[in-house]
Amino acid sequence: xxxxxxxxxxxDRFGRKVDYLRISITDRCDFRCVYCMAEEMTFLxxxxxLTLEEIETIAAAFTELGVKKIRIxxxxxxxxxxxxxxxxxxxxxxxLKELVITTNGAQLETMAPxxxxxxVKRINVSLDSLDPAKFKAITRxxxxxxxxxxxxxxxxxxxxxxxxxxxxxxxxxxxEVCDLVQFAVDSEIDISxxxxxxxxxxxxxxxxxxxxxxxxxxxxxxxxxxxxATPEKTGxxxxxxxxxxxxxxxxxxxxxxxxFCSTCNRVRLTAEGRLLLxxxxxxxxxxxxxxxxxxxxxxxxxxxxxxxMQIKPAxxxxxxxxxxxxxxxxxxxxx
Numbered sequence: 001x002x003x004x005x006x007x008x009x010x011x012d013r014f015g016r017k018v019d020y021l022r023i024s025i026t027d028r029c030d031f032r033c034v035y036c037m038a039e040e041m042t043f044l045x046x047x048x049x050l051t052l053e054e055i056e057t058i059a060a061a062f063t064e065l066g067v068k069k070i071r072i073x074x075x076x077x078x079x080x081x082x083x084x085x086x087x088x089x090x091x092x093x094x095x096l097k098e099l100v101i102t103t104n105g106a107q108l109e110t111m112a113p114x115x116x117x118x119x120v121k122r123i124n125v126s127l128d129s130l131d132p133a134k135f136k137a138i139t140r141x142x143x144x145x146x147x148x149x150x151x152x153x154x155x156x157x158x159x160x161x162x163x164x165x166x167x168x169x170x171x172x173x174x175x176e177v178c179d180l181v182q183f184a185v186d187s188e189i190d191i192s193x194x195x196x197x198x199x200x201x202x203x204x205x206x207x208x209x210x211x212x213x214x215x216x217x218x219x220x221x222x223x224x225x226x227x228x229a230t231p232e233k234t235g236x237x238x239x240x241x242x243x244x245x246x247x248x249x250x251x252x253x254x255x256x257x258x259x260f261c262s263t264c265n266r267v268r269l270t271a272e273g274r275l276l277l278x279x280x281x282x283x284x285x286x287x288x289x290x291x292x293x294x295x296x297x298x299x300x301x302x303x304x305x306x307x308x309m310q311i312k313p314a315x316x317x318x319x320x321x322x323x324x325x326x327x328x329x330x331x332x333x334x335x
Contacts, residue, residue, distance in 0.1 A: 008302075008306055009065055010065050011309060014314055017066070019067050020070075020266040021067050021266065021268075021269065023055060024269065024271045025055060025271060026049065026076070027270075028080070029074055029075040030106055031140065033104075033140070033142075035196050048272050049271045050269075050272070050273045050288055050291075052082050052085065054291050056086065056089050057291055057298065058273075058287055060093055061302045062305065063093045063095045064095070065306065067095075067096070068095065070090060070093075070098070070100070071124075072086075072100070074102075074103075074271075076103060076106070077101060078106075078111055084115070087101070090119075092119070099120050100121055100122040100123070102123075102165065104126050104142065105147035106143070108123075108147075109149045109150045112156070113157055116159060120159070121159065122159055123154050123163070124163045124164075125150065125162065125163070128173050129176055130176060130183060132145070134172070134173060138173065151164075155187065162187075162190070163191060164183075165191075165192050166193050168193050168195070168212045168217060170211060170212040171210070174217075177217050178221060181224075181225060181248070182224075184250075185248045189248065192250070192252065193217050193250070193252055196211065213254070221250070226243070230242045232249065237264075238253050239252050239254070261314065262315075264278075264312075273288025273289070274286060274287070275287050278313050287301070287304065290304050
């Protein structure tokens with residue numbers, strides 16, 4: 001008989017409590033962002049990805065073990081058929097305090113009302129440029145106006161918070177950081193700037209020369225804004241500042257310049273069912289194999305999750321001067 005996991009939590013060997021799960025529900029996307037994937041991608045066959053029912057089962061196991069926040073990601077999560085049904089089910093999980101989503105915004109104009117009804121509390125939208133030509137160059141296939149309309153539609157629905165995520169690349173969009181913060185202020189939403197993470201081999205740019213640190217971004221912003229340090233957190237890795245005189249928060253996600261591993265509280269479930277214990281390492285457990293070998297047995301699944309915490313590494317080891325050790329692209333990892 002499998003021992004009961006009742007009352008147990010997910011705590012790794014470094015004493016970090018995992019209470020945040022990021023779930024990639026598809027590796028597919030209608031954009032081809034230069035820092036995320038190759039221009040010509042081969043996506044996973046449908047049989048290799050988790051079914052929506054399997055995702056729901058795994059999410060339930062996590063919430064029974066103390067996970068309070070689930071973020072749905074992709075690829076682009078809203079291109080997966082049945083995504084809204086899944087969100088409706090996840091939004092009703094006992095113990096879950098926050099259901100949030102990261103999207104490229106291309107589907108938001110039509111789907112924002114349904115997302116609000118499903119129980120999604122907060123939305124993050126990837127937005128790397130306010131210049132239509134530059135936006136097209138970075139996303140390869142995206143349309144800026146569609147995304148801006150999507151942000152406006154989400155704002156009209158009254159989500160708890162809306163936030164822009166911007167990956168900053170030197171000599172590409174680094175000169176827009178002030179304009180992007182001004183857009184966030186004018187829109188009464190938040191923004192986070194992200195240092196590019198070296199996942200997958202990209203041909204578009206040299207990551208070592210395109211790197212633009214959070215400290216440089218803060219210096220650029222200081223010429224136009226007064227940023228006030230705040231202890232506010234959203235459960236993720238960002239360090240936040242508030243723009244003086246506004247409701248807008250500016251976050252910095254700095255995997256290179258200010259490593260945040262010591263407080264890591266999150267794990268990732270990939271679309272193919274791998275539980276990634278660290279974004280920058282390959283330590284993982286095949287949860288697809290577990291749920292398919294033991295259908296309906298949530299206790300075995302929960303014990304697998306508890307055991308998996310023992311292989312969660314202390315930190316990632318990103319090195320911009322070398323080819324990435326992590327060959328999976330960000331769309332396969334879950335953005």
